[in-house]
């Protein structure tokens with residue numbers, strides 16, 4: 001069976017043929033660390049984490065590079081606004097991204113290069129492109145001459161004649177408005193790096209071309225990113241790298257957006273939910289299920305209701321695993337996934353179809369439990385764990401720690417118990433307030449505070465969380481973690 005991938009460049013699904021047998025090299029455009037991530041930002045990291053896991057399952061040695069763009073206009077603007085160095089803002093947000101990737105169980109990349117650590121490589125690339133007549137310097141900027149290379153815009157299937165490019169701020173001296181900046185001259189007071197063409201900072205496209213070359217060589221298998229990166233970012237990467245002499249990526253894969261009311265989830269539109277908030281409100285493994293199981297090329301329309309549905313669906317799977325292991329003791333994942341699951345994954349990472357196999361297996365396992373057929377139930381449990389493992393969704397995998405319910409749902413169960421006890425006590429406090437027995441109401445609140453809980457009255461009702469400095473639930477591991485917090 002051959003693994004097939006939808007290649008944006010070919011506009012069709014193609015058999016995956018690696019450049020080097022048994023190996024796959026993947027470059028994913030990573031975060032621009034100008035703000036903490038919303039769940040839309042995390043989706044590509046998660047989708048391509050599933051891709052690399054599937055390649056690994058299929059026996060490939062995977063090299064996975066995901067860069068960090070740690071300098072850009074918004075970082076510079078924030079630095080000026082806040083009076084803090086650009087690198088402090090970048091690093092703070094880089095950590096927020098990594099916290100979110102970790103919380104959602106994304107494996108760390110093989111390499112995670114930062115743009116500003118690769119200025120010499122970028123200078124070398126520009127020098128070569130200028131020498132070959134593909135790029136030119138003007139007013140301290142370096143531009144790529146889009147007329148100098150045939151085949152520009154093939155990925156997005158556009159014609160140069162129809163292309164209109166708005167002029168970027170400070171981008172003076174262009175020979176053609178469609179030429180794009182590889183390097184941007186520094187304005188007074190901005191962070192800058194010296195080059196033979198003047199002090200400045202890298203353009204985003206150049207960063208990825210230079211880092212992909214350094215870590216993956218002149219040809220690699222798959223370039224991945226969000227669908228909005230096809231143009232201009234990926235087109236500009238391609239033309240720079242090819243003009244430089246690299247074959248660059250053999251396949252191009254792009255994930256779709258997370259939307260809200262049909263619009264792209266976006267900070268500037270004000271319709272975003274921070275990943276750090278989401279992992280407090282939902283179990284990280286449920287969030288992974290929610291964001292990782294729709295097909296990577298399908299839009300996810302965010303809603304609380306669909307999250308609750310994901311929670312219920314996942315609980316059905318998890319409940320089965322727990323029921324079996326309570327009966328039989330621990331069961332290891334099977335060494336192979338069922339053929340129908342593998343077939344779905346081989347077909348352009350058909351996770352929804354693969355997940356249908358998981359649910360089907362769970363159904364069969366539950367029937368076996370009902371029929372008291374322990375052996376068959378145990379076999380279905382082993383298969384389910386193997387399939388979930390490939391998706392990074394096995395709640396019994398120790399990497400989830402207790403937060404996924406790894407220790408047989410200990411933390412999740414405990415959270416539920418604490419939550420219902422607190423809600424009971426809060427109802428009594430509410431009742432005391434309604435009968436104007438404020439002394440009793442305050443006594444209840446004081447008692448809760450002594451127990452280490454902070455109660456806040458909000459328009460949505462009283463809300464509780466652990467007082468600062470309170471230990472998390474015993475047994476919660478260093479992996480994905482979750483605050484105890486709730487609204488009643």
Ligand SMILES: Nc1ncnc2c1ncn2[C@@H]1O[C@H](COP(=O)(O)OP(=O)(O)OP(=O)(O)O)[C@@H](O)[C@H]1O
Nearest residue numbers: 040041043226228256257258264265266267268269
């Ligand atoms: N809603 C989303 N769904 C999927 N991917 C997204 C989403 N928003 C952003 N991304 C990915 O993250 C990258 C960085 O996004 P971008 O800086 O445009 O984020 P944003 O939240 O839309 O920011 P802004 O509010 O400043 O427009 C995008 O190129 C895209 O690949």
Ligand SMILES: [Zn+2]
Nearest residue numbers: 029030208233
């Ligand atoms: Zn990139």
